[in-house]
Amino acid sequence: MGLVRLDRRSLARLPPEVGRPAYEPDALAVGIVHLGIGAFHRAHQAAYTQDALGVRFGPWGICGVSLRTPDTRDRLAAQDCLYTLIERSGEAARASIIASVREVLFAPADPDAVLDRIAAPATRLVTLTVTEKGYCLDRRTGQLDADHPDIRHDAAAPVAPRSAIGYLVRGLARRRAGQGGPLTLLSCDNLPANGRALERAVLGMAELVDPTLGRWIVDQVAFPCSMVDRIVPASTAETARQAERLTGLSDDAAVACEGFRQWVIEDRFAAGRPAWDAVGVDLVGDVAPYETMKIRLLNGSHSTIAYLGYLAGYQTVAEAMRDADLRALVWRLMTTEIVPTLAVPAGVDIDGYMRRLLERFADPGLAHRTWQIAMDGSQKLPQRLLGTIADRLGAGRPIACLSLGVAAWMRYVGGRDEAGQPIDVVDPLADRLAAIARDAGDDAATLVDRYAGIGEIFGDLGRRPDFKLAVAAALTSLHRRGARVAVTDLLGA
16 A cells, blocks of 8 residues: 555544644634745744644634645645645754645636635735745836836736736735725745835735725735744755655655744734734834844855855755855854844844854755755845945945855856856846856956946946955956855955
């Protein structure tokens, strides 16, 4: 006989050490719609929600929505939407069965069902993990990009949107028509002031569709900011094998993550929320200090590791962190260049926070690929590195480590590694970036000047001679010496 699949009927087969929901999954009604139900959501918000339901049960089941592919829907549907969450710490691993997701919809196959879920009176929260590019914002203005192809389509398509923003606005229009009541839209993406960014995108789309809808949204919808933190590598065949070893059941939707997790939310909800505050979520008046600290220290360091690590031949972050020089560079980046730009939240041990980051990056139990983190760099760079650089230059301070991170991104998106092999660059601007690299060749100053001229990435910073000189020097070192030696040279300078 084959291995038994995880589903409601097989829960009774689980070993006693496997965590399971402290409530009856079939009794859980949907009250949350989540757009972008990937591995991060299932390891973070859905896990927090399961824990909250165990403290105070309520109608907070999740309807997950896949916007691009049906894979997650298909895997979860075969398992009654149950999946294994594997929390790893070094060689140790703990498995829990998550049941807070009640249904999964594939938006292109059934857009009406998604819009109806957003409009339903029982829905009181819509959360999002759609990555930075999913907000369709103009990088130069911070407003909705009305010329974005998906936005142009969605403004004209009332029942079959393509973008997350299109689904939200069309769903809100139905909600208003059906008197569905107040709603909270909660961004969980790594964007500065992500709630405000989401609000600008939604109101911009509403203006294109129906200006009167915008006024209703202002009155009825809350857009709290949030900060999320948990390292969640992409699931692989090994993830499924480990879930099988831990649970004794077959699970094609298993997710693995680190043991650490954090969620800070602006306490501004229009229609209630789960008991997240009872399970470790920080509800605060101002998320900004936490958000800036995390985006600059964790995400900025992560991107620097990803680009330099990939160029140096390291497949995972943990492998890169075994390189003593690269680890030392990351520590110097955080302590000497990033921390002086932060307003550290009261009560935070910033030295302990940074040391914990190094431990998390080096965790051998997390096979977090440098290539995965390197994706969509044109969207991530402004928040993760460029804002810190602007603050440093504005204060007349050096940017040597930050410049090497930006230069490594420029070297990476050129599409060839140090051995001349092609790099699979996944980025909305990949073709444009590759064309610039071909035209500039190995002339670092020309390449930096051309890349820095991309206004939607670099903005005013790209016109600063001191910025371009610093990055060109770092890029020259990468071209001539390679990533490993460039890091060593910088540490010795």
